[in-house]
Amino acid sequence: MSLSRRVFLKNSSLLSLFAGFGVPWSVIATEIEKVKTGASAANESVIRYVKSTCAHCVNFCGINIKLENNIIRSIYPDEARAEFYNHGICPKGVSGSFNTYNPYRIKTPLKRTNPKKGLDQDPGWVEISWDEAFDTITKKLQRIREDDPRKFVWQHGHGKYLIGDKFPKAFTAAFGTPNLVHRTTSCEAARHVADEITWGYHGFLPDINECNYLLNFGANYFEGEQFARWLDHTVTDAKERGMKVVVVEPRLSNSAAKANEWIPVRPGKDILLLLGMARILIQENWIDREFLTQYTNAPNLVDTNGEFLRDKDGQALVWDQVTQQAVAFSSGRIKPELAGRFTHNQKEYSTAFQVFADSLNTLNDKDIAEEAGVPAATIRRLTEELAKQAQIGATVVRNGQTLRYRPVAIHTFRGLAAKQYGVQNWRAGLIVQMLLGSIDAVGGLNLHSVHKKPGYMEPAEAEYPPTRVDLQESIFFPHATHNVAQQVAKTILEPKKYGLPYTPEMQIFYATNRPFSTTDSKEQFKSLEKTYNVVIDIVMSETAEMADIVLPDLTYLESWHLSPTRYTPATKHTAIRQPVTNVFNLPHDGFSIIWELASRLGLRDQYIEQINKKWGLKKNPLKTGRDYSAKEVVENLWLEKTKGKEFSYAVEHGFSGKHLSENDTYLKGVEAKFKGAGKPKMQFYAESMLGTLFNIKETVKQHDIKNIDLDDYQVSLSPLPLRVHSMPVPHRNKDKYPFYIITYKRMNRTQSGNTAMNPLLNALGPEADENFVLINEQTAIELKLKEKDKVQIETRVGSVEGRVKLTQCIRPDTLAVSYHYGQQSLGMPDYARKGIWINSILESHSDLVSGMDSFNDSVCRLKKV
Ligand SMILES: Nc1nc2c(c(=O)[nH]1)N[C@H]1C(S)=C(S)[C@@H](COP(=O)(O)OP(=O)(O)OC[C@H]3O[C@@H](n4cnc5c(=O)[nH]c(N)nc54)[C@H](O)[C@@H]3O)O[C@H]1N2
Ligand SMILES: Nc1nc2c(c(=O)[nH]1)N[C@H]1C(S)=C(S)[C@@H](COP(=O)(O)OP(=O)(O)OC[C@H]3O[C@@H](n4cnc5c(=O)[nH]c(N)nc54)[C@H](O)[C@@H]3O)O[C@H]1N2
Ligand code: SF4
Ligand SMILES: [Mo]
Numbered sequence: 001m002s003l004s005r006r007v008f009l010k011n012s013s014l015l016s017l018f019a020g021f022g023v024p025w026s027v028i029a030t031e032i033e034k035v036k037t038g039a040s041a042a043n044e045s046v047i048r049y050v051k052s053t054c055a056h057c058v059n060f061c062g063i064n065i066k067l068e069n070n071i072i073r074s075i076y077p078d079e080a081r082a083e084f085y086n087h088g089i090c091p092k093g094v095s096g097s098f099n100t101y102n103p104y105r106i107k108t109p110l111k112r113t114n115p116k117k118g119l120d121q122d123p124g125w126v127e128i129s130w131d132e133a134f135d136t137i138t139k140k141l142q143r144i145r146e147d148d149p150r151k152f153v154w155q156h157g158h159g160k161y162l163i164g165d166k167f168p169k170a171f172t173a174a175f176g177t178p179n180l181v182h183r184t185t186s187c188e189a190a191r192h193v194a195d196e197i198t199w200g201y202h203g204f205l206p207d208i209n210e211c212n213y214l215l216n217f218g219a220n221y222f223e224g225e226q227f228a229r230w231l232d233h234t235v236t237d238a239k240e241r242g243m244k245v246v247v248v249e250p251r252l253s254n255s256a257a258k259a260n261e262w263i264p265v266r267p268g269k270d271i272l273l274l275l276g277m278a279r280i281l282i283q284e285n286w287i288d289r290e291f292l293t294q295y296t297n298a299p300n301l302v303d304t305n306g307e308f309l310r311d312k313d314g315q316a317l318v319w320d321q322v323t324q325q326a327v328a329f330s331s332g333r334i335k336p337e338l339a340g341r342f343t344h345n346q347k348e349y350s351t352a353f354q355v356f357a358d359s360l361n362t363l364n365d366k367d368i369a370e371e372a373g374v375p376a377a378t379i380r381r382l383t384e385e386l387a388k389q390a391q392i393g394a395t396v397v398r399n400g401q402t403l404r405y406r407p408v409a410i411h412t413f414r415g416l417a418a419k420q421y422g423v424q425n426w427r428a429g430l431i432v433q434m435l436l437g438s439i440d441a442v443g444g445l446n447l448h449s450v451h452k453k454p455g456y457m458e459p460a461e462a463e464y465p466p467t468r469v470d471l472q473e474s475i476f477f478p479h480a481t482h483n484v485a486q487q488v489a490k491t492i493l494e495p496k497k498y499g500l501p502y503t504p505e506m507q508i509f510y511a512t513n514r515p516f517s518t519t520d521s522k523e524q525f526k527s528l529e530k531t532y533n534v535v536i537d538i539v540m541s542e543t544a545e546m547a548d549i550v551l552p553d554l555t556y557l558e559s560w561h562l563s564p565t566r567y568t569p570a571t572k573h574t575a576i577r578q579p580v581t582n583v584f585n586l587p588h589d590g591f592s593i594i595w596e597l598a599s600r601l602g603l604r605d606q607y608i609e610q611i612n613k614k615w616g617l618k619k620n621p622l623k624t625g626r627d628y629s630a631k632e633v634v635e636n637l638w639l640e641k642t643k644g645k646e647f648s649y650a651v652e653h654g655f656s657g658k659h660l661s662e663n664d665t666y667l668k669g670v671e672a673k674f675k676g677a678g679k680p681k682m683q684f685y686a687e688s689m690l691g692t693l694f695n696i697k698e699t700v701k702q703h704d705i706k707n708i709d710l711d712d713y714q715v716s717l718s719p720l721p722l723r724v725h726s727m728p729v730p731h732r733n734k735d736k737y738p739f740y741i742i743t744y745k746r747m748n749r750t751q752s753g754n755t756a757m758n759p760l761l762n763a764l765g766p767e768a769d770e771n772f773v774l775i776n777e778q779t780a781i782e783l784k785l786k787e788k789d790k791v792q793i794e795t796r797v798g799s800v801e802g803r804v805k806l807t808q809c810i811r812p813d814t815l816a817v818s819y820h821y822g823q824q825s826l827g828m829p830d831y832a833r834k835g836i837w838i839n840s841i842l843e844s845h846s847d848l849v850s851g852m853d854s855f856n857d858s859v860c861r862l863k864k865v
Pocket of ligand 2: 057058187188217218219220221223224225226248249250251253265266267268269270413414415416742743744745746747748749750751856
């Protein structure tokens with residue numbers, strides 16, 4: 001560290017001299033220009049620029065790094081990428097070098113000497129050599145592998161994006177454990193699973209460039225940047241051309257502040273708003289009948305048990321308007337009825353659409369308005385606007401192709417997802433868009449890889465006993481396909497409760513602060529006392545403090561990788577990340593750590609074979625029998641992905657982009673997969689979830705499982721979103737807890753805390769230095785609270801203290817505390833350990849369908865201290 005700082009000072013001496021003597025900036029600028037062009041003989045600085053990709057957060061913006069004598073001077077956006085995705089970069093990206101030049105980085109492997117683990121314990125770290133570290137870890141892994149490889153658990157979070165999840169997946173496959181666990185259930189998994197159940201894959205973006213009306217349920221793209229900052233600038237441009245933006249969110253986020261309208265919904269009650277809108281759309285006949293009958297299963301006949309009427313081949317039947325019979329929708333001559341009740345073989349059936357319409361009739365405007373906290377007149381007006389702007393039936397010609405035109409989209413990120421009933425919440429959003437026919441239409445909601453995995457639309461097997469420690473796809477979380485991050489700790493603490501046939505003994509955490517970033521965090525930490533832990537991180541996170549061995553890592557500015565990327569509806573690209581420095585001369589990064597472990601375990605060739613398989617390397621496979629550096633592997637991956645584009649192009653430009661045709665953007669999705677007779681259909685009505693429920697009931701009987709509450713599963717696995725889904729567990733016990741509490745992200749911070757040590761991001765002033773309890777001004781007056789008063793927030797699982805910030809920008813019944821603060825690690829400097837550890841008091845009630853963690857469902861009381 002001291003060495004690099006000396007070098008840094010030497011090379012910046014010219015500029016600091018000028019600045020110190022009050023030389024005007026114009027003179028400094030001229031000097032800089034000389035330095036740039038190499039014209040200053042006195043200071044033989046060599047300036048160069050390197051194109052790479054930011055991996056400070058999950059957006060992977062293109063960057064252009066300016067180096068002076070190999071020291072990072074500045075990080076700029078890579079202007080060439082603007083055409084494809086990111087315009088500009090954010091404050092974290094700009095100041096990313098401060099995380100790399102951070103003196104508090106881990107610089108050598110560490111070994112714990114205090115066997116007692118806990119956030120209040122001094123681990124008694126001693127420095128060890130890399131060789132000793134690898135030797136110790138390999139011996140542990142070897143023993144476990146001989147005994148039962150499943151007892152080894154690999155967990156990653158941000159690590160997935162640093163080297164891609166295919167290397168860890170290849171390693172765990174070669175090792176023989178099913179237990180690789182990523183973080184998506186603490187992120188947005190419910191949204192993905194709702195998509196999967198409905199249309200067979202996950203991922204969507206509003207088609208902003210063509211959209212005229214964006215109804216956004218709390219996707220906060222102006223603070224929690226998404227899709228490589230594509231959304232924020234595209235929304236800004238679209239607003240200038242007249243697109244209306246309505247943000248539904250309990251707190252006036254930056255995105256709501258920049259919208260045309262803010263609807264401060266009561267936390268968790270958005271689903272009522274969506275159901276209320278659906279009700280009006282149906283009552284007023286503002287629906288796209290053609291879309292509903294041709295692309296979705298809304299016309300399917302449903303019996304009184306909620307199941308589809310099927311023929312002997314298992315084909316679901318519809319009611320044909322022409323022949324007045326129940327038939328499979330197998331030919332274009334058949335005209336399915338969308339609504340109505342019909343008799344077939346003396347039994348009564350309703351169409352799925354009718355079942356939904358009937359369920360909505362149990363709601364009324366007044367109740368919805370009261371429960372959601374949004375006036376009935378507002379809900380009606382928004383629905384009218386949405387229906388009018390949708391231009392149901394319209395088409396548009398683009399490049400000679402006639403396309404469906406519905407320039408309205410409903411969007412969300414964690415706003416609807418980070419909840420106990422997250423799947424049902426987003427299902428409601430999808431259903432409203434099916435009613436409008438805006439899915440995959442020009443200007444509507446653009447879907448990603450439609451029907452790529454048809455199995456997602458089938459009933460889940462709901463296995464028992466579970467294969468995996470996180471209980472993914474088991475009877476406990478039948479449709480969880482993105483791992484169940486927060487469950488690992490719970491299963492480790494009580495393996496028998498879940499029928500896990502083995503007890504995990506060792507975990508490797510690669511770039512994740514898992515227990516800190518999930519709800520009910522303190523409980524999560526207890527599980528780390530039970531296992532032997534290796535943590536690979538760049539700083540001493542809270543998880544690292546619970547490790548037996550800590551391994552340092554190179555940062556994203558110091559390492560090679562084929563970068564993950566973010567697509568947009570009309571573009572995609574392949575990008576690389578390349579190192580520009582190695583501040584502490586570290587010999588290893590995540591990639592080479594895995595390589596070394598595989599080699600020492602005698603698994604290298606199996607690992608290589610798995611890499612070829614997971615990455616699908618056909619033309620450029622890695623060869624067995626030899627070692628590869630990260631750079632060599634990145635070259636192979638680049639060649640495979642770009643179909644042979646020179647690697648020197650990647651090194652020079654950092655990426656290669658592509659514009660998609662109208663055909664790719666609009667005609668390969670629902671048009672190709674679902675439209676018309678004889679095709680599978682989007683699940684307007686998710687009958688598959690009843691199949692899942694049936695499988696669960698059978699398994700419960702067969703294994704006599706006691707700790708499954710079938711009533712809870714019945715509610716969660718409902719084929720349609722219902723009013724009960726606006727009542728997560730804590731809301732049902734609200735009497736003694738008058739406030740809802742929600743969390744949110746902030747522009748100047750990343751996730752659970754490595755930005756807490758970035759001096760630029762951590763010294764922006766009292767506003768940004770720590771988090772606070774955001775409270776409505778009126779509520780504060782009633783509670784006799786003044787700005788900055790110290791308060792205690794208490795939920796049913798714990799309490800924290802913090803200072804209030806009075807604002808008009810939040811509902812009177814809601815408190816908000818941001819994520820990213822409240823660091824506890826003794827390995828961090830005092831200045832980084834500030835603010836409220838909000839996850840330590842949030843209740844954990846995972847979504848039983850997807851495994852999603854419940855970040856925004858808790859209720860609390862507040863008192864002055
Ligand atoms: N209350 C609340 N909780 C939340 C959220 C919220 O909004 N509110 N957000 C949730 C979301 S969306 C997510 S995705 C999860 C995130 O949860 P995690 O996956 O746990 O992500 P982080 O907390 O950022 O942990 C990442 C770790 O990686 C380390 N790291 C950074 N760069 C490198 C590197 O180059 N190499 C290595 N080895 N390590 C590195 C960091 O120091 C940090 O310790 O948190 C969730 N938790
Ligand atoms: N600056 C920054 N940007 C980031 C990240 C970061 O750590 N820092 N992390 C990245 C990651 S991993 C992710 S997943 C994305 C997440 O991006 P977002 O999902 O947009 O961000 P969040 O802040 O997690 O949650 C969104 C909003 O949900 C609102 N909300 C809470 N409860 C409710 C509710 O009941 N209804 C509605 N409608 N809204 C509610 C909160 O006020 C918050 O503004 O951000 C990414 N971008
Ligand atoms: S949004 Fe994320 S990826 Fe983009 S510059 Fe900021 S920190 Fe880097
Ligand atoms: Mo996330």
